Amino acid sequence: MSKCETIREMLVLHAEEALGPDQRQLVEEHLAGCAACSREAAQIGTVRSWLTDPELFEPEQNLAWQCLPEKLAARAQSLPKTRRSWAGLSLPQWAYVTLAFLPIVVGLIWTLRFQTPAPPAAAPALVATGNEAFLNRMHTAYARGATAQYLSGCHDLLLNLISAEKTCTNDRYDVSLEVTRARQLLQEKRMLEADLRVPDVARAKSLCDELETFLVNLSMSQECETGDAVRGMERFIESKQLLLRIDLMQPGIVD
Amino acid sequence: MAQQGISDEPASSTTEDLMKQVQQGDMYAYQELVRRFQKKAYRVICSYIHNTEDAMEVLQDTFLKVYTARHTWDHRLSFAGWLYRIAINASIDRYRRSDRGRTSSLEDVMETQVHQSMTTRPADDPLGQMHGRERRRLLEEAVRRLPPRQRVVVSLRFFGDMRLEEIASELECPLGTVKSNLHKAIMGLKGMLLERKEALNYE
Numbered sequence: 001m002s003k004c005e006t007i008r009e010m011l012v013l014h015a016e017e018a019l020g021p022d023q024r025q026l027v028e029e030h031l032a033g034c035a036a037c038s039r040e041a042a043q044i045g046t047v048r049s050w051l052t053d054p055e056l057f058e059p060e061q062n063l064a065w066q067c068l069p070e071k072l073a074a075r076a077q078s079l080p081k082t083r084r085s086w087a088g089l090s091l092p093q094w095a096y097v098t099l100a101f102l103p104i105v106v107g108l109i110w111t112l113r114f115q116t117p118a119p120p121a122a123a124p125a126l127v128a129t130g131n132e133a134f135l136n137r138m139h140t141a142y143a144r145g146a147t148a149q150y151l152s153g154c155h156d157l158l159l160n161l162i163s164a165e166k167t168c169t170n171d172r173y174d175v176s177l178e179v180t181r182a183r184q185l186l187q188e189k190r191m192l193e194a195d196l197r198v199p200d201v202a203r204a205k206s207l208c209d210e211l212e213t214f215l216v217n218l219s220m221s222q223e224c225e226t227g228d229a230v231r232g233m234e235r236f237i238e239s240k241q242l243l244l245r246i247d248l249m250q251p252g253i254v255d
Numbered sequence: 256m257a258q259q260g261i262s263d264e265p266a267s268s269t270t271e272d273l274m275k276q277v278q279q280g281d282m283y284a285y286q287e288l289v290r291r292f293q294k295k296a297y298r299v300i301c302s303y304i305h306n307t308e309d310a311m312e313v314l315q316d317t318f319l320k321v322y323t324a325r326h327t328w329d330h331r332l333s334f335a336g337w338l339y340r341i342a343i344n345a346s347i348d349r350y351r352r353s354d355r356g357r358t359s360s361l362e363d364v365m366e367t368q369v370h371q372s373m374t375t376r377p378a379d380d381p382l383g384q385m386h387g388r389e390r391r392r393l394l395e396e397a398v399r400r401l402p403p404r405q406r407v408v409v410s411l412r413f414f415g416d417m418r419l420e421e422i423a424s425e426l427e428c429p430l431g432t433v434k435s436n437l438h439k440a441i442m443g444l445k446g447m448l449l450e451r452k453e454a455l456n457y458e
Contacts, residue, residue: 012438051413057301069286076322
């Protein structure tokens with residue numbers, strides 16, 4: 001690599017003031033004596049200054065910025081307080097959640113029917129602790145179910161992507177279904193954020209976040225992708241060992 | 256004067272302090288957050304969505320989501336990063352759901368501009384000859400054509416005003432990756448603009 005090429009690799013970061021002192025000095029000394037690199041630096045500076053133009057992406061019509069905060073606050077306060085829409089869950093999710101709760105409900109019934117009553121003086125504290133523990137168990141069970149569901153969905157998607165076929169013109173791979181599914185999974189992931197803080201599933205967070213990054217890229221793909229693009233995604237799945245890691249993670253989440 | 260769920264909020268409060276108050280249901284703090292971030296978030300969204308009305312809807316959805324999901328925000332994390340993540344995800348959802356045909360492509364823009372350039376020929380000087388609205392429109396389309404990873408970095412850096420370290424933290428990737436993507440993005444934008452310059456008969 002020539003000196004100019006080396007310097008040009010650093011020009012953007014030089015403009016960002018993100019170089020160390022030695023590299024900055026190297027660049028500045030070179031620019032002082034190289035007209036071609038100076039022109040390149042000037043063009044980079046121009047593009048950067050345009051990007052900081054406050055009118056970039058400004059709407060043509062005058063939007064009501066003044067009223068927006070108040071309007072949004074009013075709308076936010078009128079929103080229903082429910083956190084999740086159970087009606088939106090599909091049958092398999094219902095079944096999964098029901099199965100997850102079943103032991104807890106059975107345990108609770110058993111406790112209420114057969115457990116020896118506590119002494120009256122200690123009753124309020126025990127009831128409070130019991131309720132809290134019950135709610136925690138419910139939340140944990142739900143978080144486990146939702147996380148396992150998300151991981152399972154990602155697993156299936158990755159497998160489908162790997163086996164995508166060249167059914168498009170120009171030898172391209174049809175990944176339209178995978179792109180749509182990636183979008184749905186991204187929505188599920190957003191719903192999952194709070195659940196991933198539950199201690200029993202927190203170790204799955206890093207994997208779920210990596211999968212999310214992959215899904216974001218996949219969701220931006222064309223419906224018919226080139227072989228190179230599909231192979232690039234396959235290489236990513238392989239290099240990150242995503243399928244293996246999901247397989248290893250899932251039993252610990254479901255148990 | 257404090258009122259029902261609403262308190263007077265000094266403009267100097269940090270974003271994170273405001274968000275903590277929003278978590279407690281303070282709607283003045285919520286309005287202040289919207290005020291501080293509405294334009295930045297709008298520009299981030301516009302780097303994904305061309306249609307102004309759609310972008311405005313996504314902006315409102317984003318802030319409503321901030322409110323409904325306020326308890327999921329972790330105060331150890333940057334509020335801006337969290338907000339932009341919601342905005343970008345909402346933009347991607349909207350983009351995928353919308354009719355892509357409505358989004359004008361860079362080629363459409365170029366065609367219009369080439370037609371205009373046949374009647375008015377600008378003066379010398381390469382990139383600097385692109386002025387005002389024409390330049391902004393070309394740059395906006397060029398930003399939307401960047402590969403996803405590069406676009407996220409440009410969007411957060413220039414429209415979201417985030418530092419490179421904050422972007423790395425938000426994207427959970429090494430700082431070097433962010434720098435590399437930023438370098439590629441700027442060089443890509445420069446290349447696309449220079450192509451347009453030639454197509455528009457600039458010297």
